[in-house]
Amino acid sequence: MAVDLELAPKSKRPAGEPCCEPVAYPDIGRAQAERLAEVAKALGDPVRMQLVDVLRRHAGKVCVCELVPLFELSQPTVSHHLRKLRDAGIVGSERRGLWAYYYVEPDALKELSAWLS
Amino acid sequence: MAVDLELAPKSKRPAGEPCCEPVAYPDIGRAQAERLAEVAKALGDPVRMQLVDVLRRHAGKVCVCELVPLFELSQPTVSHHLRKLRDAGIVGSERRGLWAYYYVEPDALKELSAWLS
DNA sequence: ATATTCGATTGACAGATGTCGGTTCAATCG
DNA sequence: CGATTGAACCGACATCTGTCAATCGAATAT
DSSP states (O other): OBOSOOOOOOOOOSSSSOSOSOOOOOSSOHHHHHHHHHHHHHHOSHHHHHHHHHHHHSSSOEEHHHHGGGBSSOHHHHHHHHHHHHHTTSEEEEEETTEEEEEEOTTTTHHHHHHHO | OBOSOOOOOOOOOSSSSOSOSOOOOOSSOHHHHHHHHHHHHHHOSHHHHHHHHHHHHSSSOEEHHHHGGGBSSOHHHHHHHHHHHHHTTSEEEEEETTEEEEEEOTTTTHHHHHHHO
């Protein structure tokens, strides 16, 4: 696991040229790196990437019965991917009667987006 | 695996109320989803997230001997993470004598960043 | 009440992932 | 030359991940 960064003293150099200029400290700490990585990891699957894309593109909320036919996957597998996205805080769900509707949490991708740009 | 999206006809509804409004087609296709997911997956680890952050923050190039002490990880493990990042096209490397220098590929994160915002 | 439907959960499985110790290889130093 | 050093590679290991078939629970329809 990573530790919260501390620039250790270099080991001795064999040649006159130094290995490199002193490295810049990471701007993000361990905690933020883990939050960002959690979101990125949830997006790190083509199916989930497309799921989020559909949900984001849809103004309102989309029910699972609409999502499953978009993929050549079983319903439990799609449900599993939706759970991953929900665990990462990227999407939310709401049950209305027999159906479940999913939607993208508005601010879920903001931090990652900000870090990337 | 995902298929290249096609809105299948709905199954019959139990009640009068429809399940939901017709879903928006995903804007991204399978190929783009896989590219985006590949980058996101590579970023989906706290260590790699911090690695990229250090490299991005550093104007020039950083050598591995600087990166290893930042983590409580063995050198082979850091090397492994750097390889993942390189395989995803996020970073590049250059050997100069005994040392290896890593840097962030300028346009590597552009597509993901654009999709996120 | 019984059957049906939607969606989540469980159990199982192959495959990938993170980590390490040990090794290897190229380049440098003495 | 031989010894040392930085970094990548290999083999092993436990864990996690993606997928499915089967099942379950709740809500609805007949």
